Amino acid sequence: KPLFFDIALNQIELPSLEDKL
Amino acid sequence: KVQSLYSELNRAGQNGDYQRALNAANKILKESRNDETAFHCKVVCLIQLSQFQHAIKEIANNPALASGLMFEKAYCQYRLNRIQDALNTIQAVGNPSPKLKELKGQVLYRLEQYKECLDVYKDLIKNTSDDYDEERATNLSAVVAALQ
Ligand SMILES: [K+]
Numbered sequence: 001k002p003l004f005f006d007i008a009l010n011q012i013e014l015p016s017l018e019d020k021l
Numbered sequence: 022k023v024q025s026l027y028s029e030l031n032r033a034g035q036n037g038d039y040q041r042a043l044n045a046a047n048k049i050l051k052e053s054r055n056d057e058t059a060f061h062c063k064v065v066c067l068i069q070l071s072q073f074q075h076a077i078k079e080i081a082n083n084p085a086l087a088s089g090l091m092f093e094k095a096y097c098q099y100r101l102n103r104i105q106d107a108l109n110t111i112q113a114v115g116n117p118s119p120k121l122k123e124l125k126g127q128v129l130y131r132l133e134q135y136k137e138c139l140d141v142y143k144d145l146i147k148n149t150s151d152d153y154d155e156e157r158a159t160n161l162s163a164v165v166a167a168l169q
Contacts, residue, residue: 002162002163002166002167003159004127004159004160004163005153005156005157005159005160006127007123007127007153007156007157007160008092008096008099008120008124008127009068010153011092011120011123012065012068012092012093012096013065014030014034014042014061014062014065014066015061015062015065017034017058017062020024020027020031020058021024021027021028021031
């Protein structure tokens with residue numbers, strides 16, 4: 001089976017909290 | 022109070038402590054249950070903790086808060102092996118963001134729709150430059166191999 005990466009997981013990120021701090 | 026909880030959430034998030042960040046997000050939502058940012062954080066934390074079933078349940082139960090979380094919803098469906106549902110979620114988004122296109126490539130690969138998948142990866146590679154260029158090239162190779 002060829003190598004295939006889950007790149008999307010790295011793009012599951014917390015939103016900017018700048019205006020909440 | 023909410024502001025100090027956000028500080029805690031922010032600190033935990035920066036440390037990759039998603040359980041602590043989730044606890045803070047839940048406390049914020051207790052104070053302010055329509056806080057879209059806290060809800061977004063909660064869903065991200067659940068995904069990072071691999072609690073995909075829980076995350077998708079939260080999304081389904083809170084449609085107003087989750088309207089901007091189609092990437093996260095499709096990602097949960099993908100990880101729960103609901104691959105066709107994931108594609109439907111992605112295709113319902115009018116102007117897909119780069120991260121949605123990234124996920125679409127992965128979904129099409131799982132669905133063995135290699136021709137469409139190849140087009141997505143060509144577009145991604147042409148228009149993206151980030152820390153994952155090498156991984157993306159590897160995925161493209163897998164798609165090309167599958168087409169042969
Ligand atoms: K991350």
